[in-house]
Amino acid sequence: MARKILTEHINVPGIETFEVYRKHGGYTAVEKALKTMSSDEVVEEAKKSGVRGRGGAGFPMGMKWGFLAKPEGIPRYLVCNADESEPGTFKDHHLMKCIPHLLIEGMIVSSYALGANKSFIYVRGELMYVIRILEKAIEEAKAQGFLGKNILGSGYDLELVVQPGGGAYICGEETALLESLEGRRGNPRNKPPFPAVKGLYQSPTVVNNVESISNMPWIVNNGGDAYAAIGIGRSTGTKLISASGHIEKPGVYEIELGLSVDEFLNSDEYCGGVRKGHHLKALVAGGSSVPILPAHLITKTANGEDRLMSYESLSDGGFATGTMLGSGGFIVFDETACIVRNTWNFSRFYHHESCGQCSPCREGTGWMEKVLHRIEHGHGSMHDIDLLVDISKKIEGNTICPLGDAAAWPVASAIRHFRDEFVWHITHPKEASQPGAVYQGAMTLV
Amino acid sequence: MTETSNPVAFTPERLAKVKEIIDRYPAGRQKSALLPVLHVAQEQWGWVSSDVMDYVAGLLDIKPVEVYEVATFYTMFHLDAVGKHVIEYCRTGPCCLMGGEDIYGYLQEKLGIKAGETTPDGLFTLKEVECLAACGWGPVFQIREKFYMNLTREKVDQIIDELSK
Numbered sequence: 320m321a322r323k324i325l326t327e328h329i330n331v332p333g334i335e336t337f338e339v340y341r342k343h344g345g346y347t348a349v350e351k352a353l354k355t356m357s358s359d360e361v362v363e364e365a366k367k368s369g370v371r372g373r374g375g376a377g378f379p380m381g382m383k384w385g386f387l388a389k390p391e392g393i394p395r396y397l398v399c400n401a402d403e404s405e406p407g408t409f410k411d412h413h414l415m416k417c418i419p420h421l422l423i424e425g426m427i428v429s430s431y432a433l434g435a436n437k438s439f440i441y442v443r444g445e446l447m448y449v450i451r452i453l454e455k456a457i458e459e460a461k462a463q464g465f466l467g468k469n470i471l472g473s474g475y476d477l478e479l480v481v482q483p484g485g486g487a488y489i490c491g492e493e494t495a496l497l498e499s500l501e502g503r504r505g506n507p508r509n510k511p512p513f514p515a516v517k518g519l520y521q522s523p524t525v526v527n528n529v530e531s532i533s534n535m536p537w538i539v540n541n542g543g544d545a546y547a548a549i550g551i552g553r554s555t556g557t558k559l560i561s562a563s564g565h566i567e568k569p570g571v572y573e574i575e576l577g578l579s580v581d582e583f584l585n586s587d588e589y590c591g592g593v594r595k596g597h598h599l600k601a602l603v604a605g606g607s608s609v610p611i612l613p614a615h616l617i618t619k620t621a622n623g624e625d626r627l628m629s630y631e632s633l634s635d636g637g638f639a640t641g642t643m644l645g646s647g648g649f650i651v652f653d654e655t656a657c658i659v660r661n662t663w664n665f666s667r668f669y670h671h672e673s674c675g676q677c678s679p680c681r682e683g684t685g686w687m688e689k690v691l692h693r694i695e696h697g698h699g700s701m702h703d704i705d706l707l708v709d710i711s712k713k714i715e716g717n718t719i720c721p722l723g724d725a726a727a728w729p730v731a732s733a734i735r736h737f738r739d740e741f742v743w744h745i746t747h748p749k750e751a752s753q754p755g756a757v758y759q760g761a762m763t764l765v
Numbered sequence: 766m767t768e769t770s771n772p773v774a775f776t777p778e779r780l781a782k783v784k785e786i787i788d789r790y791p792a793g794r795q796k797s798a799l800l801p802v803l804h805v806a807q808e809q810w811g812w813v814s815s816d817v818m819d820y821v822a823g824l825l826d827i828k829p830v831e832v833y834e835v836a837t838f839y840t841m842f843h844l845d846a847v848g849k850h851v852i853e854y855c856r857t858g859p860c861c862l863m864g865g866e867d868i869y870g871y872l873q874e875k876l877g878i879k880a881g882e883t884t885p886d887g888l889f890t891l892k893e894v895e896c897l898a899a900c901g902w903g904p905v906f907q908i909r910e911k912f913y914m915n916l917t918r919e920k921v922d923q924i925i926d927e928l929s930k
Contacts (some may be wrong), residue, residue: 394791406857406896437791444841445853445897448910469887480789485839487893502796502831504838520794561901562861569901607896608857642887648900650859664858668895674838 320394321588322549324537324557325530327575329417335452337388337459337631340420348536349465352428353473356539362433365535367543369555374400374491374528377630379535381543386619387514395681396524397430397438399532400496402486404443406668407608407648410559411529412738413571414440415449415520419456423479427465428539430477433525436665437478440495442665453481461521488672492720493526494518495674504677530559551577554629560589565653567591580604580626580633581618583649590651597653604633605645607665608725610732611658612642638732656755658740663691663732669726680723687730694741697748704741708734779805783824795825799835800883803842812843825884840894848883848890850928853907857896860903868904868916875925888929 335337340346352361370638378499383571399422403411416570417423422440430438442450448708457479462465482500484490494508494592498520518524534556538546547555554576560583563569568591574583584599585592593599598613618741620626621640650662670684687710690703711727719722734741740758751758773828783802790797806817811850818832825832828914836842843851855867873879876889883890899905913924 403898404896407859407900409898409900409902412898442799443898444839445894445907448912451910482797483801483804484841485803485835485842486894487839499800500797501794502799502827503904504834520791563900563903564862571901639807639840650862650900652862661858663863664856668857671895726787732767 320572321575321578321644322504322545322557324575325414325421325559326418326535326571328627329414329583332473334418335420335456337420337456337463340418341463344540345667346424346460346463346465348424348539349431349713352431352469353475356436360427360541361535362381364538365432368534368538368546369543369553370531370534370546371554371630373530373534373558373647375405375608375654377408377644380527380531383515383527384433384515384525384719386520387525388516389434390523393503393511394437394520394522395433395435395436396519397426397433398493398496398500398519398524399426399438399440399529400493400528401440401442401446401527401529402484402488402491402496402668403646404491405465405565405630405646406665407603407647408561408606408646409563410561410571410647412446412449412586413561413764414533414559415446416452418441419449420454420460421533421536422453422529423456423460423466425535427477428458428535429527429532431475432535432595435525436476437480438620439480439482439500439519441484441490441500442480443481443490447483450481450483450567457481468524469756477638488668488722489674489722492722495720496526497524507722509719513646536582551627552631553709554631558628558644559626559649560647560649562590562649562651564651565594565597565627565656566651567594567651574628576629577605578628578629579618583628585616590649593630593651593653597655599651600654600656601652601658603648603650603652603729604640605643606648607650607668608728609643609645610638610641611736612732613736616640616736638728639671642732655755657695658733658737659691659695659744659751659758662730663688663695665729666691666726669722673722673726675750677716677723679714680726683710683723685716685728686710686725691730694744695752697744697746697752699745700743701742703745704734705739773814773816775805775809779809787825795878796827796831798825799827799832800839803836803839807842811848812845813903824923842892843892846883848887850888850908851892853892853894853897854880855895855897855899855903855907856893857900859896859900860905863903865904865916868918868921871918872906872921872925875921889925 345364347623371377490505495505514524666688670688711731716722743758822829880893904916
């Protein structure tokens with residue numbers, strides 16, 4: 320069995336309660352940090368661990384903490400991003416629902432490290448039942464003296480607030496999240512200033528993903544060096560992967576970074592292979608935003624090396640032949656999936672979720688959705704394929720926040736790797752627009 | 766499907782809850798309570814009318830337009846009266862791979878309504894939503910706080926029949 324940092328106890332009956340969580344070593348990191356470590360020492364361990372932002376961006380968390388401004392007399396904030404909304408991603412949902420105290424413990428040691436006395440967990444509003452689970456866990460931790468005034472007699476005070484969102488993917492972008500937390504529309508802010516200098520209420524703020532923060536209890540207990548010894552190269556530690564689509568065993572798995580994609584996809588410990596009687600056609604490895612890969616680039620890189628579940632190996636080959644680890648939303652497509660239809664679906668998603676602030680994204684996502692709709696429904700022209708590429712290039716890099724890029728990449732990559740399938744939709748409009756119709760030609764390439 | 770009663774006011778329990786929510790934020794930052802309070806409002810009235818928005822603005826000491834612009838941005842807030850059960854159906858890619866479009870077609874046929882509509886008996890409103898972060902258990906829909914997962918035609922029958930009783 321692979322090493323588990325986050326999910327070792329996730330299946331223990333009653334682990335959602337303080338009592339059972341505590342029995343399994345819970346809250347020892349709070350005791351260790353508050354009683355024996357300075358806040359800077361905790362930051363140092365986070366830096367040593369090399370743990371990278373698990374929401375999708377992959378930015379080193381310790382380094383992000385290091386940027387936090389500390390002006391005298393101004394409060395600092397830690398905000399946990401639990402707005403998990405990237406299609407294909409459901410790991411934070413699973414973690415918070417099953418073992419809420421892990422996040423609470425992570426929030427306490429992380430808030431202590433950053434000198435925050437009021438911290439927020441911003442959870443997407445659709446997960447109201449998870450919000451209730453977290454609020455209950457907070458009450459339990461408070462009753463046991465792990466939250467509130469003078470925690471464990473250390474003199475450190477912390478209050479945790481769980482904030483519901485209202486149904487907006489854009490609020491997963493950290494500055495949109497802060498706008499939302501201040502009671503406004505989720506329109507991302509221009510940077511600079513970065514949240515580390517001016518974030519929530521114009522105060523220095525760190526925003527971290529649920530999974531990132533949930534690693535902190537282990538890092539405090541075992542040391543950043545021990546964490547960095549797990550994984551491969553700059554992809555340290557473990558990663559939660561949420562696997563969906565055409566596989567035998569969809570679900571949330573914790574893997575040691577560096578595991579081969581082949582083993583993750585095909586072994587019974589993880590996905591259990593493509594569903595019986597079918598074969599692999601394509602993969603979206605890190606949530607709907609990342610480039611889709613065709614079958615021959617999934618388990619091997621373009622150079623013929625084994626593809627690994629790591630930030631570096633998944634991006635090997637750049638966007639020409641690689642992709643990204645992203646949020647770990649691992650969506651598997653077998654030969655029954657129509658790439659054009661799926662691309663249209665994702666495009667509709669980004670159009671729906673664009674906040675409307677920047678015109679390249681507001682207009683461009685709508686155009687892409689419309690053009691893809693007409694191709695999928697038998698009304699496309701050959702010019703439309705290049706038009707889509709052109710629109711995607713004009714969105715990418717031209718918006719305040721990365722939603723524009725996230726909308727552009729799935730379209731550009733689908734055309735890059737599955738151009739024949741788009742052409743077939745245009746040359747065979749009657750067949751292609753039948754319900755369930757799928758282009759069969761590309762199968763010969765695999 | 767009833768209109769919001771007039772005058773608009775939270776029940777005493779909910780008003781206490783709203784006060785507790787406002788107290789979570791630093792002084793002068795009570796606007797942060799807007800989304801949580803709109804959720805409480807929707808819990809009470811089922812949807813958020815302009816009267817309710819004005820009432821919420823008063824409670825938070827902000828301008829009504831500050832509530833309107835937020836309530837219209839976030840898709841969870843219903844801006845029209847809805848049925849007793851609002852079915853929020855995930856239409857995003859991973860659910861579709863698992864047969865989500867077929868199940869959605871079946872659900873529409875069974876209820877006799879399309880997205881945005883309410884059954885004549887006022888029992889069900891159908892709403893299309895984007896990814897609900899439950900992709901491994903798709904197809905999925907949500908009714909209030911509850912997730913209904915791994916949907917099949919048979920499961921849809923059971924759920925709708927149960928809720929129709």
